[in-house]
Amino acid sequence: MSETSVQVPDATGHFGQFGGMFVPETLMAPLQELADEYERARADPEFHRELEDLLRNYCGRPTPLYFAERWTEMLGGARIYLKREDLLHTGAHKINNAIGQALLAKRLGKKRIIAETGAGQHGVATATVCARFGLECVVYMGAVDMERQALNVARMELLGAEVRPVTAGQATLKEAVNEAMRDWVASVETTHYILGSALGSHPFPMMVRDFHRVIGLEARAQIMEREGRLPDLLVACVGGGSNAIGLFHPFLGDGAVRMVGVEAGGEGIRPEKHAARFQGGKLGVLQGTKTWLLADDDGQIELTHSVSAGLDYAAIGPEHAYLHDLGRVEYTYATDDDALAAFREVSRTEGILPALESAHAMAYVSKVAGDLPPSAIIIANMSGRGDKDVEQAAKYLLGPQRQGD
Numbered sequence: 001m002s003e004t005s006v007q008v009p010d011a012t013g014h015f016g017q018f019g020g021m022f023v024p025e026t027l028m029a030p031l032q033e034l035a036d037e038y039e040r041a042r043a044d045p046e047f048h049r050e051l052e053d054l055l056r057n058y059c060g061r062p063t064p065l066y067f068a069e070r071w072t073e074m075l076g077g078a079r080i081y082l083k084r085e086d087l088l089h090t091g092a093h094k095i096n097n098a099i100g101q102a103l104l105a106k107r108l109g110k111k112r113i114i115a116e117t118g119a120g121q122h123g124v125a126t127a128t129v130c131a132r133f134g135l136e137c138v139v140y141m142g143a144v145d146m147e148r149q150a151l152n153v154a155r156m157e158l159l160g161a162e163v164r165p166v167t168a169g170q171a172t173l174k175e176a177v178n179e180a181m182r183d184w185v186a187s188v189e190t191t192h193y194i195l196g197s198a199l200g201s202h203p204f205p206m207m208v209r210d211f212h213r214v215i216g217l218e219a220r221a222q223i224m225e226r227e228g229r230l231p232d233l234l235v236a237c238v239g240g241g242s243n244a245i246g247l248f249h250p251f252l253g254d255g256a257v258r259m260v261g262v263e264a265g266g267e268g269i270r271p272e273k274h275a276a277r278f279q280g281g282k283l284g285v286l287q288g289t290k291t292w293l294l295a296d297d298d299g300q301i302e303l304t305h306s307v308s309a310g311l312d313y314a315a316i317g318p319e320h321a322y323l324h325d326l327g328r329v330e331y332t333y334a335t336d337d338d339a340l341a342a343f344r345e346v347s348r349t350e351g352i353l354p355a356l357e358s359a360h361a362m363a364y365v366s367k368v369a370g371d372l373p374p375s376a377i378i379i380a381n382m383s384g385r386g387d388k389d390v391e392q393a394a395k396y397l398l399g400p401q402r403q404g405d
């Protein structure tokens, strides 16, 4: 891959034909202001110094690159390394982005933060950094999700955030994003919107990616130290695509490194039963960006399903659409059942409960590692910990066994 293809997006946020700025007129100027401030921050050593200090001492970076010895032995093929983003403060990669954007909000002089959240993970990360910086925090969350994720709602409230229920439509993530956008249109003078994935209008997909690149940069240095060479395969789950692009991006120029993004196959590839945008999706515009999404023949956004809320979204980040078009990254899917089986496998062989999102990446590793030679090296991103999913996993994995007791 040439250097130029790594140098996306362009000044208006285009990754090839994808991305861009599909927002109401009132947001164009503030988004440009955000992009300009981000460019200044990116060139400012003081910004990097402060960010690095927080990532190290507040968030817990660098995260380990852990050799999964027992799992490798069990699968009998490639050497499997796990990038332990699950060990970060608040339990997932999301804090990398939330902390970076909070620093930007400070530079912009904005004292109020809004965010959207599905399962609550991004809401918790945002509420956390707002407490840390003394910023007012409002999190929009679908009423249905609030009920399903009551623990995360309580976490956000304990951190001092206001959680606003959204009751429109399906009352889940898509509606929460709409509501956050509506707030922002009215409040943009005083308010920064901390978007939670590599999605939405420019400059968010680029900015969120850059804040997560630390995952790939660390992994690269760590594998060179451990193995003296680059990995053969990188694997990550893809919701909006932030943990995946963070791991992949620093390796894009290394042609010999294969990369696989794993989407949510839900109950199988049938309308409304999955969230795998590259399985029957189409080109369209949703919530600020042009990308691959799941829509019906009239262009109506389809319902989606996944056992993991973090992967349950109708659109994929525009840079992934671009990398898919280029053929640089391969995309596949794991079903709910595949992910749950991998959840059990990794828990029992390694003593690590993966987030159900991360378990989708683990499912792919479980499928292919045994067919690769023992000399091969895989790095899989453990994007988050499974504590939040214990109830759900127990229902599926312990239910029948308990009944049999």
Ligand SMILES: *Cc1c(COP(=O)(O)O)cnc(C)c1O
Residues within 6 Å of the ligand: 092, 093, 094, 121, 122, 196, 197, 198, 237, 238, 239, 240, 241, 242, 243, 244, 310, 311, 355, 357, 358, 383, 384, 385
């Ligand atoms: C939110 C989340 C994801 C999905 O989001 P991406 O932007 O695709 O990374 C994956 N894993 C965990 C643990 C999450 O919390």
